[in-house]
Amino acid sequence: MTAPLTPPPPPHEHSPHDDGAWPPPGTGPGHPAPAPQDAGPGMGTEVREAALIAVAVAVLGGVLLGLLWWQLAPRVPLVGDAVGKNWVVYLKDSEGEQAIGVDGTFILLSLAVGAVCALAVFLVRRRGGVPLVIGLAVGSLLGSLLAWRLGVWLGPAQDVIAHARAVGKGVTFAAPLKLSAKWAAPLALPLSATLVHLGLTALFGPRDPEPAHPFPAQ
Numbered sequence: 001m002t003a004p005l006t007p008p009p010p011p012h013e014h015s016p017h018d019d020g021a022w023p024p025p026g027t028g029p030g031h032p033a034p035a036p037q038d039a040g041p042g043m044g045t046e047v048r049e050a051a052l053i054a055v056a057v058a059v060l061g062g063v064l065l066g067l068l069w070w071q072l073a074p075r076v077p078l079v080g081d082a083v084g085k086n087w088v089v090y091l092k093d094s095e096g097e098q099a100i101g102v103d104g105t106f107i108l109l110s111l112a113v114g115a116v117c118a119l120a121v122f123l124v125r126r127r128g129g130v131p132l133v134i135g136l137a138v139g140s141l142l143g144s145l146l147a148w149r150l151g152v153w154l155g156p157a158q159d160v161i162a163h164a165r166a167v168g169k170g171v172t173f174a175a176p177l178k179l180s181a182k183w184a185a186p187l188a189l190p191l192s193a194t195l196v197h198l199g200l201t202a203l204f205g206p207r208d209p210e211p212a213h214p215f216p217a218q
Contacts, residue, residue, distance in 0.1 A: 049125065050135030057117050057136060057193070062143030065106075065113045065189065066150030069177070072109065073151070074101040076175035080164020089160045092172055103181050106148070107188045114140060114192025121197060128201040136197055140190035148186060151177050 076099050077092040121136055122128075155177035157163045167173045179185045 043131070046129050046131040050129075050131035052135075053121055053124075053132065054135040054139030054142070057121070057139030058142035058146060060143075061113055061117045061140065061189065061193075062146030063150065065109055065143065065147035066154070068109050068113070069106050069147060069151040070154045073105045073155075073177060074098040075156070076102070077172045078160060078164070078175045079170060079172055080161075080167070082169050087161050087164050089164050099180060102177060103179055103185055106151075106179060106185050107181075110144060110147075110185070110188035111192040114189045114194075115196045117143075117189075118193045118196035118200065121193075122200040122204075126201075126205055128197075128205050133194060133197065137190045137194045140193040141186065144186040144189040147189075148179060 076096070078089050079092045080087055080089050117140060118136065121132070125132060152158070156174040158176045160175065163173055164171075
């Protein structure tokens with residue numbers, strides 16, 4: 001008596017998308033990984049966008065800060081006196097803190113305007129990027145310098161002797177706007193804008209896609 005014949009196993013069905021090789025074609029050594037679907041703009045585009053943002057922040061932020069500083073900064077009272085044919089000008093209140101308030105007002109307004117500029121830039125372009133951050137920082141620094149000069153230009157006259165002669169002896173008048181901390185106060189705007197933008201990007205910016213696994217899960 002002979003054993004029953006066992007039919008051979010069916011041949012492996014060949015799929016048109018599977019040639020039996022692993023890893024699949026195009027994913028092995030020597031083949032570059034496929035580009036991500038959400039690839040960002042090129043470097044040239046990012047640099048152009050950063051330049052436009054720098055100009056916009058410098059002009060709009062600088063003008064806004066300069067106008068606010070001119071309107072809100074405390075005035076330092078001066079008094080003129082005639083000594084013979086010469087005029088002297090002195091502080092009406094030698095113990096007043098108006099001069100410190102001028103610098104403090106500029107710094108506080110710079111922090112607020114910098115935060116607003118950072119929020120506007122983030123809403124316009126959420127992706128971020130190194131060129132964008134550099135453009136924001138450079139534009140903020142230029143805007144701070146523009147605001148400083150604009151406030152000085154709009155404020156009281158720079159020639160205090162001529163101003164004292166014009167208003168008369170013993171009449172109180174405002175001193176010109178000026179920054180005592182010339183090297184520190186203009187840095188408040190770019191510092192605020194950069195830090196706030198980096199924080200917004202870290203919290204609410206788009207995340208990089210997870211890398212694809214080359215091997216299927218077992």
